Every structure is written in structure tokens, then in C-alpha cells.
Amino acid sequence: MRWAPPESRSRHAIRDHIEANLDPVEDHQEITFLSTCYDFPWDTQRALELALIRVFGIARSSRLLARTGEFLERTQKRYDDTVLILSEMLENGYDSERGRAALRRMNQQHRRHTIPNDEYLYTLSTFVFEPVRWNERFGWRPLTEKEKLATYHYWKRVGALMNIADIPPSYEAFERFNVDFEAEHMRFSEDNRKLAVATRDLLLSWVLPGPLRPLGARVAHAMLDDRLLDALGLPRPAPALRRLVEGAIRARVPVLRAMPRRRSPRLLTMKKTRTYPDGYRIEDLGAR
Template identity: 45%
Template sequence: MSPGGRRQETSARYANLRRIRSLDPERDYLEIYQIMLRQEFPWDARLGLNLAFNRAFSIPAVAALLVSTGELTGRTRKRIDDTGLLMYEMVLNGFEHPRGRAAVRRVNQLHRPYDIPNDEYLYILAALVVVPLRWLDRYAWRRPSEHERRAVCRYYRELGARMGIREIPDSYPAFEAWFDAYDDAHLRYSDEAAAIERGSRSLMLGRIPRPLAPLGNALVSAMYDERLRRATGVARPPAAVRAGLHLGLRARALLLRRFGRPRAVPLFADGVRTRTYPDGYHISRLGPDGNPSPTAPAEADSPA
């Protein structure tokens, strides 16, 4: 290939990044976050969010509450699908869209019966910022730009404000510092966290390429850091598996950087599809009881 061809490929590969750098992360944070999730890092960003929820749900107090509801141990698939659908409705539509507002309303309604301390809400929010960005830093085809970090923080600050969360950090370094301090102080082993990890492991196994399925459990365990493994009672996988996972993901990043193309059709272009709702879903009926919010406006079902 000629040098001109290589330059053209490089130019196309970074088209989304150029678009992101032309935007204002304080004003255009939603568009930037949508590009990251739906076009630039679709596999890595979704995996990062899975890891973030795994970690947030492993704090003993949070795990105890979730186990008491039975949602992540007895109805694991539905609980995971409901959480994902509510999150993606906000990202795909924004907080001002009727569907985005309905998703925030439903999240708040589902949490309202429980006396959850502000710090526990804030830890989950911080995990959704820090854990995916750290994964992207380490294993994505490029590291997130400062614009992208600021946009992610701005998005979750807005979500936190709409959930009534107080004292939200105002920058990525501040989110990191708060997250690490709370994580160090509170991430400890509990039987409830171990039960949740066992119940939700199937979702992580679904991220493993089929040829590697025989190593699936060891690879999932290798995605966790040592502190998360201790908190959930997961055995440390063999060193060869940990090294193989790291090298394989780094090789994938290199191949995507050199030979990949921007995603032509954004993720979820035809709607979010889940096993639980093959015929579509109604936002106000997502969640444990399946009953609509009494204050929810009428809304169309999602496409099947």
C-alpha cells in the first residue's frame, strides 16, 4: 500500500475523534458519549459498564440489599436486562427526551423505597465513570481523549443530579480519587457479593468469543482485579490465563488501530434487544415489580 493510502486509512480511522474534538464536552456531552459507546468503542465500553456494575454491586451493603430483593440471584437475567435497558434509554435518547425522562423516573421510583446512603449511590455513579474509562485506557484501540473524559463525567454528573445524589465530583481526577478512597475503605468480602457474582457471571461469559469458551470462567476471573476477586470469593486464575488475556486484548487493540474502520452503523441503530423482552418493552414496567409508575406518561413500546 502506498504512503498516501496509509494516510487516508489513518484519517478515516480517527474521523470520530476529530468530530469529538470539534464539540464542547460541557454542552455536547451526550453526543460525545453516544459516539464513544455506539461507534468508537462499542464492545469495550459495554464490557466496561458490565465490570462497573459488578464492582458496584460487590460493596457489602449494596450486595446485601440486592440479595434481599432476590433480583440478582433469583431473576438474574431479567434484572440485568432491566438495568441495561434503563441505562441505554438514557444514553440513546438523552435526559430531555420523553423516553430518557421516563427512564430516569423509573430508576428513581425503583430506588425510592430503600434507605440508601448518598455515598453508596455516589460509589455506583463513580464506578460507571472510572471503571469503563480505565478499561478503555488499558485495552481499547486508543485511549480516550480529554474531551471524552470530560464528557463522560458531565453525563454522569447530570444523571446523578437527576437522581438527587449530592457532592458529585466535578472532574475525572476527582471522580478517580473519590472512587479509589471509597473502594479501599469498603470493598470487602461478603457472602452476598459472592452470590451476586455467581448469578451474574453468565453475562460476562457471553462476552467471551466462542473459540475461547472452554476457558470462559478463567478468563472472566482474569478480567477482575485482585481486590474484586477477593470481595466476591473468586479464585485467582492461572498466571498463563491472566497473561494470555492481557496479551490477547493488547493485540486486538493494535489490530483495530491499524486495520479497523469506524463503525458504519451505530450500535443499537434498530433499538436495544434483550432475551427477556423479545417483543419489546415498556420503560415504566421495567424493574422488580413490573408495575408501571403511577406518574409515568404514556409511551410507546420499544421495537422488538
């Protein structure tokens, strides 16, 4: 399934189309696809990487993640598998043939472990709110209320298809759950640190040679808030470095605003991955 964008090349064509023609409940898949794959593909991917690292700050969750060894011993594969499964649902529709296959594969993976419902809920909430928070810090335009609500309804439906119970009934209630859960459960453990370092080093390895990665680590830490850094056992950056890093990311905003919109969606399912350079089958994603 693909959702066609408006024909206009205006930088705000996607936003204007969503505002004029789409409903955040009934059309949540289309809105999420257009917003993510046309207007904010790079930003959403970075935000979801931060969401992954944020989950590592919950000591209760990190024990299981460390015990399986997937994120520590097969970090690249676990990252690629997660991205591809989520992208199959987003880019094709969770009710398409490929979307249903990806959802089925994800549920098969989760059934191997006993995971408390509130940990599922917290992870789901990061998929909703980390892209919103990233946008508030670095977005080239603000997300509209329709886009925010559509994101909530998209992940609420995916959560229901995962048999997650007690999903809060509104965007605001889910955000309160997210904030309260972190306040109660974001605590340091050594497993947190190991998972965060493994994932951070993987992300840095894609863009920096070995000698520059310690500097890259300091830059990466500057993008995380102090409570999360403390929970991960990572050093807090100097305030000046944090301002420099955030300013550098915001410097792209005028350039992005001046560009015409994307003419084709950025589809992660169509890109080569390091784990599957020759393509993949959905049934092969995840742990054996």
C-alpha cells in the first residue's frame, strides 16, 4: 500500500494536504506515512534511535534485553531487524499483507519472553513522543496537532494488534503515563550502560573512523537529557558542548525550509542494510 502525496511541490504541501483533507483517527496511517516518509524521514529515524536508547534507561527492561544478548552480541542485526519490521508496517500499512507478516514476526519474537504489560506500554509511548520532542527541538516546521494525534492513533492500533492492554485513551493520558513511568523507573544499572554503549558505538561506526569516535560519543551524549545520561551511566556533557551540538542541528532548518518537498518517499524497506545487503525475507527477521 502506498499513499499518494499532493501534486504541489510547495514545501508545505504535505502539511496543507493533511490539514485540509485528512482525519487523525480515520486516516492515521496515511498521515503518519506522509509526514514520516516525505517531510521528516531523517528526523524520525534519529528520534526513534533516541527512543531505543531511552528504553535502555529502564533497569527493569534492560535486564532482559542484556540477557538475550541480541543488542550486545548482534547489535547491527538487532537494529536492522527492528527498523525493518517497524518500517514494513509503516510503509505498507499494518493491515497490508507485508504489514501483517511483519506484525506476526514481531509478536513471535515477543512471545519468547515474559514482558510486563507496562514495559510494552512504555516502549510504545516512546515511539509516539520521542519524534514529537525531537521535532520541538530540531524540526524544520512544527508538527501539526493532526500529525501528533495521528501518530498516537497509529501506535495505539499497532499496540492493540500486539495485544498490549490498557493503552491510555488519549494522547494527553499516554504522555502522562510516559512521564510518570520514567520518573518511577528510570534508574541506573550496569545493563543499561552496556546496552547504551553498544548501540551508541554502532551508530557512530557508520559515520566516523575509529579515532574520532570518542569525540562522537561526547556529541551523542550532548543530545540526551541528564536524567537519561545518569540512568545509562554516561557522563554529562559540558553545557557549552550541549549548546553547540543543538545549535549545529538547528542550523539545518533554514536550508530545509528553502528546499522543495520530496518528490518520492524515503522508504527504509527499499534501502540496503548492513545485515541484509542482498535483501531479506520478513520471516528471517529477528532472533532464531
